[in-house]
Amino acid sequence: MNTIAATSEDKTFAKFITPIIISVFAIYLTMGMTLGTLPGFVKNDLHFGSLIVGVVVGLQSLATLLTRAYSGRLTDTRGAKTSNYLGIALVAVAGAVYTCTVTSGIGTHTALVLLMLARIVHGVSESLSVTGSLTWGIGLVGAPKSGKVMTWNGIAMYAGIALGAPLAIWIRQAYGIQYVFASTIVLSGISWAATAGLPALKVDGTHIRTPFYKIIGLISKQGLGLAFASIGFACISSFIALFFNSRSWGNPSLAFVTFGTCYVLTRVFFSSFPDRFGGYRVALVSLGIELCGQLLISFAPSPELAIAGCGLTGVGFSLVFPSLGVLAIQKVAPQMRGTALGAYAAFFDLSLGLAGPVAGIIAGWAGYASVYLFGATSCLAAVVVLLRKDQDAGKAS
Structure with a gap:
């Protein structure tokens, strides 16, 4: 009987979560394509420096950060499906603005302004679509499976x-950058179609809602650890292509693929670890692995070792979000789940928004290898924060 019940639960989970995973994958494919295109486009085509590259890349995360409170409130009060679909629509708008930046005859400064506008819209779309999809998925399959929902959402995101990134590089080389940007519009349509048949969640309009700033205080233990851990990922996504270029190591696509593959495989094979061994313990081990990966990239004498460092970073970073995220949503009522997820993810956004410009300054001052020393130091800072928080929790109990 238990086997039959488990099989039925797995079928229900797959029925509701598979469309959401496809939708999330399509949205994050647009983000990966822009990350694989924008650093080189800003530096080589528009002829701006490393700081501007960092600003352009980080602007999306900053916009996501500033709209997390709004996306959480909209998700809780208007429904997860509404929030998700509004985010998908904004991806299409961002794609249209991206495409305008490569219009013939447009000036470089005008193109930069349009690019920044597109990054802002793309950032708002991420906030709405991801908060909506996570809340939607957890609501459809139940809170006891929230860790599994986060795990598979994360797989879709980083896959x-x-x-x-490599898809964008191939499209640009084969057809031109305008097709990279136009693809984001097509992918937004695929994302919408994937979840069109899923039911909406009921909204409890009578629940007295906790202010966003209080939610941030409740989940700050998990959020700070996530924020520091995310900097290593930001360093790879923003500067690994330029790092390879500075050393004449050729196409950096394998670095992106290795990071993503290791990230996904770690989630697939070790997704039960946070439940079995505890969120903080898994996060601490993960951070140690990520730190080693960042150091390996920084001191790598060959592209093969740098790629191996990207793989270690993917392994280490993979379980941090679900390990700490499950603990975060346990601190709020179900009616506030969207707000809690928005607040938790805001720490991730803040990290990426600040890491890009800071890493750009570091790269301009000390070279691209130093960017990954910055990432390693941030992992160490996350370890210190989590150890201190564990001590504080022990004293409180």
């Missing part, structure tokens, strides 16, 4: 980023 999209990892595959999007």
Whole structure:
């Protein structure tokens, strides 16, 4: 009987979550494609420096950060499906603005302004679509499976980023950059179609809602650890292509693919670890692995070792979000789940928004290898924060 019940639960999970995973994958494929295209486009085509590259890349995360409170409130009050679909629509808008930046005859500064506008819209779309999809998925399959929902959402997210970058490089080389940007519009349509048949969640309009700033305080233990851990990922996504170029190591696509593959495989094979061994313990081990990966990239004498460092970073970073995220949503009522997820993810956004410009300054001052020393130091800072928080929790209990 238990086997039959388990099989039925697995079928229900797959029925509701598979469309959401496809939708999330399509959205993050657009983000991976822009990450694989924008650094080289800003530096080589528009002829701006490393700081501007960092600003352009980080602007999306900053926009996501600033709209997390709004996306969480909209998700809780208007429904996860509404929030998700509004985010998908904005991806299409961002794609249209991206495409305008490569219009014939447009000036470089005008193109940069349009690019920044597109990054802002893309950032808002991420906030709405991801908060909506996570809340939608957890609501459809139940809170006890929230860790599994986060795990598979994360797989879709980083698989999209990892595959999007090399796909964008190939499309640009074969057809032109305008087709890379136009593809984001097509992918937004695929994302919408994937979840069109899923039911909407009921909204409890009578629940008295906790202010966003109080939610941030409740989940700050998990959020700070996530923020520091995310910097290593930001360093790879923003500067690994330029790092390879500075050393004449050829196409960096394998670095993106290796990071994403290791990230996804770690989630697939070790997704039960946070439940079995505890979120903080898994996060600490993961951070140690990520730190080693960042150091390996920084001191790599060959592209093969740098790629191996990207793989270690993917392994280490993979389980941080679900390990700490499950603990975060346990601190709020179900009616506030969207707001809690928005607040938790805001720490991730803040990290990426700040890491890009800071890493750009570091790269301009000390070279691209130093960017990954910055990433390693951030992993160490996350370890210190989590150890201190564990001590504080022990004293409180």
